[in-house]
Amino acid sequence: MTESALPETLSAQWYARPVLFVSDLQGALTFYLDKLGFVKKWHEAGGKGTVCQVDRGGCEIILCQDATRRDRSRLFLELSREGVEQLLQETVERSVPTQKSWWGYDVLRIEDPDGNELLVCLEW
Numbered sequence: 001m002t003e004s005a006l007p008e009t010l011s012a013q014w015y016a017r018p019v020l021f022v023s024d025l026q027g028a029l030t031f032y033l034d035k036l037g038f039v040k041k042w043h044e045a046g047g048k049g050t051v052c053q054v055d056r057g058g059c060e061i062i063l064c065q066d067a068t069r070r071d072r073s074r075l076f077l078e079l080s081r082e083g084v085e086q087l088l089q090e091t092v093e094r095s096v097p098t099q100k101s102w103w104g105y106d107v108l109r110i111e112d113p114d115g116n117e118l119l120v121c122l123e124w
Contacts, residue, residue: 020116025065072115
């Protein structure tokens with residue numbers, strides 16, 4: 001592996017948003033907005049396009065409709081204890097299927113309609 005080409009004194013803040021591929025953007029929006037409480041931040045082509053962004057509590061996810069993509073993504077989330085308790089209550093109230101699992105930590109696994117996973121850390 002080569003050494004970094006950037007000087008150590010150069011500091012840059014990176015900003016990242018995952019892109020989750022979905023087969024039906026409207027169905028995905030229904031899940032993320034109505035079931036998980038996200039809000040739609042933007043939607044290309046005046047709301048008629050195939051790419052949009054949903055946000056909740058600093059978590060930003062880009063949803064991209066592409067029926068040819070069959071791959072799935074996994075997003076690991078860490079919330080405060082209160083945030084986890086609120087999410088657990090909401091998933092029960094909104095009938096969101098969840099599963100307790102293990103991924104280096106005890107996690108709550110939430111799967112969207114296309115099989116993309118949100119893993120919520122249950123350890124503090």
